Structure formats: structure tokens, C-alpha cells
Amino acid sequence: MSDLDIPHQLAPILDALTPEQRAAALALGRVLVLAGAGTGKTKTLTAGVATRVALYGMVPARILCVTFTNKAAAEMRNRIVQACGDGMAPSWLGTFHALCARQLRAEPDVAHLRPGFDIRDADDTLTMVRRLIKAVPKEQLPVPVEGAAGDAKQIAKMAERIARLKEDLVTPEAAPAHVQGMIARAHEKNAFIDREGWLFAAGLYRQYQALLREQNAADFGDLLMWPTLALVHDTIYRDRWSRRFTAVLADEYQDVNRAQFLWLKMMSEASGELFAVGDDNQSIYSWRGAKVKFIRGFAQEFPGAKMYRLEQNFRSTGHILDASNAVISHDPARIPKTLFTRKGVGMRIETLGFAYGSEEAEAIAREI
Incomplete structure (x- = not known):
């Protein structure tokens, strides 16, 4: 043209x-x-x-x-x-x-919602998951989740697993079979998987989604x-x-x-x-x-x-790009390309090692 x-x-x-x-x-x-x-x-x-x-x-x-x-x-x-x-x-x-x-506001029925539905954020999700877990008798909780009613880390893990199922387009009804398939594939590879925790998450997902629908609400994953x-x-x-x-x-x-x-x-x-x-x-x-x-x-x-x-590249100097190209070249599956710059070679790269994160932070602060 x-x-x-x-x-x-x-x-x-x-x-x-x-x-x-x-x-x-x-x-x-x-x-x-x-x-x-x-x-x-x-x-x-x-x-x-x-x-x-x-x-x-x-x-x-x-x-x-x-x-x-x-x-x-x-x-x-x-x-x-x-x-x-x-x-x-x-x-x-x-x-x-x-x-x-x-898009969902235009046709909410595809998510089993009614017009004017609410959207729940990440904090709302954690609150709902905590509420559902607290309602489960302790003897029915898998070992990693036994203290989950007061354990923010375990609550976050369950919420994350529900979110991951939604990212994979797994509905609450399909979740148990999907998780069983995950477990079977992990066993075939002799890979570790939190079997009890994932099965619990699949059941929790169904309850969580039912609660959302009762409230005429959607979380970020639903969108x-x-x-x-x-x-x-x-x-x-x-x-x-x-x-x-x-x-x-x-x-x-x-x-x-x-x-x-x-x-x-x-x-x-x-x-x-x-x-x-x-x-x-x-x-x-x-x-x-x-x-x-x-x-x-x-x-x-x-x-x-x-x-x-x-x-x-319009941002970096030659030494930086040479180093990054060298590192990336070790990935055999990458789509081939080689970055170049007209900014000159620039300063050489300096590599520093630290035993602790605090030492690294202090050194960076001093350098700045």
C-alpha cells in the first residue's frame, strides 16, 4: 500500500x-x-x-x-x-x-443468573469459602484442611482451586469427574497430587456455586x-x-x-x-x-x-540483549527471533550473589 x-x-x-x-x-x-x-x-x-x-x-x-x-x-x-x-x-x-x-450482563441466563446480578471480588470469595468450610463437620475435612476454618492459607488454597477449575471451563457438575481424571493422570506419572484436598475442593465448588446463584452473583471466574x-x-x-x-x-x-x-x-x-x-x-x-x-x-x-x-529493542543496550538472547536460546520450543538494538553495547553485566533476601535488598538499596 x-x-x-x-x-x-x-x-x-x-x-x-x-x-x-x-x-x-x-x-x-x-x-x-x-x-x-x-x-x-x-x-x-x-x-x-x-x-x-x-x-x-x-x-x-x-x-x-x-x-x-x-x-x-x-x-x-x-x-x-x-x-x-x-x-x-x-x-x-x-x-x-x-x-x-x-457480555454476561447482556445475556445473564447463560450463567444461570438474573438481570442485575452482583459481582463478587476476591475478598468476597474468601469469605464465602471460609463460611462453607466452617459448616463442614471436622471429621469430614481432609487432613490438610482440618484447621482451615481459621487458616487463611488453606482457605486461599481452596478458593484458588475453584478458580483454577473455572479457568479450565469445568462446571460444578463436571468437577468430581475432572478431578478424578487429574488424580489418575498424576498416579500414572508417579507425580504427587493432593488427592483428598482436590476431591474436597470439587465438592466445595458445587456448594460455592449454589451459594452464588442463590445470591444472584458471579465471581471473576464466572465472568x-x-x-x-x-x-x-x-x-x-x-x-x-x-x-x-x-x-x-x-x-x-x-x-x-x-x-x-x-x-x-x-x-x-x-x-x-x-x-x-x-x-x-x-x-x-x-x-x-x-x-x-x-x-x-x-x-x-x-x-x-x-x-x-x-x-x-528500544529499551536496552547490547550487553543486556546478548545475555537475554543467550539465556532464551536454551529453550528448544521457542519461536525463533533475535533481539537487537542501536543503543550501543552499554555497560557490562555484573552478577552478584547473596545468601539471604535481606542482604540482596540492602545491596540494591546501596547501589541505588
């Missing part, structure tokens, strides 16, 4: 991009932007939204743009408004939970689980929602869990437009359900998808 075809209001945002960033922002269809650390991923994602509005004529209200934090959503909204003008930012721009809450299950299993619901959007864009794609991946896939089904930005080398949230396989398997999941690599 020649510069003559670029609308004047879009030119400044595209002119500020590198050739690789620009090519990615202009691409349509299933697009994966592999953006290394410090390579301008937010700028590229913002340009991708602005391009769809100002160049391809997509209506902002029909663009779905997902971020992981409210701060990132606000920053992106401001940049799009600066580039395209007031009213040009997607109205469906926000975090997974915010957008799914909006994503129920719309996603409806998208997967109800073709009419999926068609209705996916046809609302002409494009779906997602930030930090390396951090999506199974529910988030399926939600993005289903919501982009009608349009065939999924613009995902992320870096498999920055996937650090597996402990909370993120699965790096979704970004690494993007091309297999979406045959014909385009991939753009952003490798020019």
Missing part, C-alpha cells in the same frame, strides 16, 4: 513505526505479532486498531480489543483518540473480565467461564456474538489461559480477524493458568495466519 492511500490523520501514527511494525499494523486476517521485550508492542497494537478504523473503515463499536490491565486499556484508548479523533476508540476495549462482564462455554457449545449464541465484531485484537497473547484462548477464537470466528500481540519468551504466568502453547501453536490453530517479528 502506497503512502498516497494512507488517510492524513493516520499518517503520523504509521510514520512513527519501524517497517516491521508498520507491516504488522496494516495486516488483516489472522495475525500474530511476535513482539520481543521493548520492541514497541503497545505502539504496534494501537496502530493496528487505528488502521482498522481510519484506513479499513471498520466501525469502532464493532472492534473488540482486549488487554490484561485497565492501565493498558486506558493508554491505548488515549493513543487511538489522539490519532483518529474523539469517538474513534473501540467501545469494546478493556480487560477480559470487564468485556466478559458486559469468563459461562460466556465461553456458551460460545463453544451454542452455535446460535456464538454466531450472534461473533458477528457483532469485524475485528478482534488481543494484547499479551502469551499470557492467555484456555478459557481466554477459546473466547478469543470464538469471538473472531465470523470475521476471521484476530490480531494477537505477544512474546512466548515472556510467558511467566503458568502458575496462574497461562499456557504458552497457545501463542506457539498460533499458526497450527489458524492455518494461513501471518506472523511478524518485532526484534529491534
Whole structure:
């Protein structure tokens, strides 16, 4: 596409991009932007939204743009408004939970809820789990949970397990069989699993969800689980929602869990437009359900998808990038890319060792 075809209001945002960033922002269809650390991923994602509005004529209200934090959503909204003008930012721009809450508000029955339902936060969840555990006779509690009525750590563990089941799209009714399968797989691998604790969590989940429904309330896990299950299993619901959007864009794609991946896939089904930005080398949230396989398997999941690599780092010096490239090279499953910089080699890296965290903190403070 020649510069003559670029609308004047879009030119400044595209002119500020590198050739690789620009090519990615202009691409349509299933697009994966592999953006290394410090390579301008937010700028590229913002340009991708602005391009769809100002160049391809997509209506902002029909663009779905997902971020992981409210701060990132606000920053992106401001940049799009600066580039395209007031009213040009997607109205469906926000975090997974915010957008799914909006979707669930529109059709609460998919979660067995009534209009005007309440949303329970993490503290509310802990309070409810504590209340349910306290009602269980002590002799029926598994050994690790015996003191849970007054043990905040055990209460948090049970709440976390319920949340993990929801992230895996496991309903209360399916939880016992799902947990039995987890236990069987662990035994096959001779791996440790808290059998009694997980079985207890599965039963607790059913009671917890019943309490939520009685209160006409949803927790954070419900906001994503129920719309996603409806998208997967109800073709009419999926068609209705996916046809609302002409494009779906997602930030930090390396951090999506199974529910988030399926939600993005289903919501982009009608349009065939999924613009995902992320870096498999920055996937650090597996402990909370993120699965790096979704970004690494993007091309297999979406045959014909385009991939753009952003490798020019604008933040670090040469020594830092050489070290990070060397460390990352030991991961044989990574998507190949090599970061480079034009900032010079910089200071050499200094490695320090400490016996205790307090010593490390003191040394950092002295250095600063």
C-alpha cells in the first residue's frame, strides 16, 4: 500500500513505526505479532486498531480489543483518540473480565443468573469459602484442611482451586469427574497430587456455586467461564456474538489461559480477524493458568495466519540483549527471533550473589 492511500490523520501514527511494525499494523486476517521485550508492542497494537478504523473503515463499536490491565486499556484508548479523533476508540476495549462482564450482563441466563446480578471480588470469595468450610463437620475435612476454618492459607488454597477449575471451563457438575481424571493422570506419572484436598475442593465448588446463584452473583471466574462455554457449545449464541465484531485484537497473547484462548477464537470466528500481540519468551504466568502453547501453536490453530517479528529493542543496550538472547536460546520450543538494538553495547553485566533476601535488598538499596 502506497503512502498516497494512507488517510492524513493516520499518517503520523504509521510514520512513527519501524517497517516491521508498520507491516504488522496494516495486516488483516489472522495475525500474530511476535513482539520481543521493548520492541514497541503497545505502539504496534494501537496502530493496528487505528488502521482498522481510519484506513479499513471498520466501525469502532464493532472492534473488540482486549488487554490484561485497565492501565493498558486506558493508554491505548488515549493513543487511538489522539490519532483518529474523539469517538474513534473501540467501545469494546478493556480487560477480559470487564468485556466478559458486559457480555454476561447482556445475556445473564447463560450463567444461570438474573438481570442485575452482583459481582463478587476476591475478598468476597474468601469469605464465602471460609463460611462453607466452617459448616463442614471436622471429621469430614481432609487432613490438610482440618484447621482451615481459621487458616487463611488453606482457605486461599481452596478458593484458588475453584478458580483454577473455572479457568479450565469445568462446571460444578463436571468437577468430581475432572478431578478424578487429574488424580489418575498424576498416579500414572508417579507425580504427587493432593488427592483428598482436590476431591474436597470439587465438592466445595458445587456448594460455592449454589451459594452464588442463590445470591444472584458471579465471581471473576464466572465472568469468563459461562460466556465461553456458551460460545463453544451454542452455535446460535456464538454466531450472534461473533458477528457483532469485524475485528478482534488481543494484547499479551502469551499470557492467555484456555478459557481466554477459546473466547478469543470464538469471538473472531465470523470475521476471521484476530490480531494477537505477544512474546512466548515472556510467558511467566503458568502458575496462574497461562499456557504458552497457545501463542506457539498460533499458526497450527489458524492455518494461513501471518506472523511478524518485532526484534529491534528500544529499551536496552547490547550487553543486556546478548545475555537475554543467550539465556532464551536454551529453550528448544521457542519461536525463533533475535533481539537487537542501536543503543550501543552499554555497560557490562555484573552478577552478584547473596545468601539471604535481606542482604540482596540492602545491596540494591546501596547501589541505588
